[in-house]
Amino acid sequence: MQINKRKTLGMTAYLLFLLVPIYWLLNMSFKKNDEILGTLTLWPNNFTFDNYITIFSDPSWYMGYVNSMIYVSMNMVITLIVALPAAYAFSRYKFVGDKHLFFWLLTNRMAPPAVFLLPFFQLYSSVGLFDTHIAVALAHCLFTVPLAVWILEGFISGVPREVDETAFIDGYSFQRFFIRIFLPMISSGIGVTAFFCFMFSWVELLLAKTLTSVEAKPIAAIMTRTVGAAGIDWGLLAAAGILTIIPGILVIYFVRNHVAKGFALGRV
């Protein structure tokens, strides 16, 4: 019992450490600017919904959320569609250059984004995709696809190859086997992969900001706009920040049951 008590205490301390900064943001989002900048208050003295009302009544604000959602979901779909067969190939077959291809895929997660911004901008402009959702989704594939292949490969390797062979003997074609039998078997892997795609695509700012100007501008980039002549509009910024956290909480809520199994990426 002694140990359990200590565990609970430690966990509570860690959760406090995580949540207090978020509470601070929430707290700010219900304040007016003069209260934020004036004094230190632990809760809003003049409680106001003004900041949220501004966001929900101005299309240039709320469209940012819509844009972000669109390219994140596009990215998730594209990533899963291309990564699933590739992960299957890596886990089941040996082929010329497989190890090097795998490593090369991973190295794309390490490229410093800063200097690649200008080539990216020019590349997507030259193929006429600048300021579209698909451009951001494709650019984010650069780091979500390698990760997805890596995660799914672990899961697929956990499924014995006898399963494939039995299905083929039973007369299943590859496509039917893959969709009807195989995908349900690795559903928690797919859930976790989708979570990771969401995580890295939703939070990314640099590429998304560079590849868009008006039509597909993500919320994170719109937030940098609050720096006006009168300084930063902290209340509005905080409210926008709080609203970016909510989709994340929803996503983690949906995959929470897969996390225990899935986060180990099938590699334990």
Add this chain to the structure above:
Amino acid sequence: MSWMAWTGLTTTFFSVIAVILVCMTVYEIKVPCTERKGFLPISTTRGDRLFIGLLSSAYIHLAFLAVTEFSLMIALALSVIWLAILLRWG
């Protein structure tokens, strides 16, 4: 393509890399190689040795630039010799 700012040198560089990759692939399909252990601490395939060789060649060039005033031709020659040794005995 003009925005990619190609120069003669870089075109040659990438062509050489591409040719090496194609040759290695064809060679691999014709004569599949097995892993073996040379003077490197891990056992490697031909492709591994090529990668290690290219990566270390890049570092040789950087080292030349960082500490010496010699022409890069010397570094290039050294790298080619090193790559050959690595592919043969690595």
Add this chain to the structure above:
Amino acid sequence: MKKITNNKAWFLVLPVFLLVAFSAIIPIMTVVNYSVQDIFDQNTSYFVGAEWYREMLRSPRLLDSLLRQFSYSFSVLLIEVPLGIAVALMMPAKGRMASVSLILVAIPLLIPWNVVGTIWQTFSRADIGLFGWAVNAIGIDYNYSSNASDAWFTVLLMDVWHWTSLIALLCYSGLRAIPEAFYQAARIDRASSWAIFRYIQLPRLKSVLVIGVLLRFMDSFMIYTEPFVLTGGGPGNSTTFLSQALTKMAIGQFDLGPAAAFSLIYYLIVLLVCYLFFTVINLQDKAK
């Protein structure tokens, strides 16, 4: 698992290859092209050979931010890995509390990076932020916008706040994969909780830890948005990490050539480190 040799598998990999090659190979070729030229605008550029590389390799600015980057990345790993393991061990294993704590722990991972920067920017201010105010109240003089080491500490704290959860979640799921029988055997042997951790839990965590360390190393090595929002790289250059030095050069001053050379050097370093990591993982897999 024994794998079958079959070169037709390339057809399954081809979509991934094309997709990633499009966004990876063309830009990196462009960066290589930039790195050997002095570029004034779209149409005016001069070939300068290896000049930028020579200049960058000898510039104290590069070496400074590289050193800063390494010390930062290692501090991050040194704090986050043990803390993450500890959190994973403390997280409740079953019941409603398990779900709740899982969701709460995951929240920081899903906040856009510039929002993370914004949170800590206000949270640590001495006049209007709870954290800055509290630290000053207990008698430590703390101001992240004027004191270099305070700024460095704040960026580190922010990273710990932001990313420890990733290690914790990875380890948590690694721990859940350990069969109950192992613990029962340990109980029969009256093993201490340290012994259980050392001989049962830690070995099973090794493979998830490798993934966690690799991800954290790569991401902390190209950290950009959070310190940019928090401190803008200052005061002085104390929190100007590699990515930021690069962006300043490429976008701020439009020194495309030097910035490209700098980033290729940077890429080579990361490539080497990750190759070593990858080789180690492969050796481990083989040993199994």
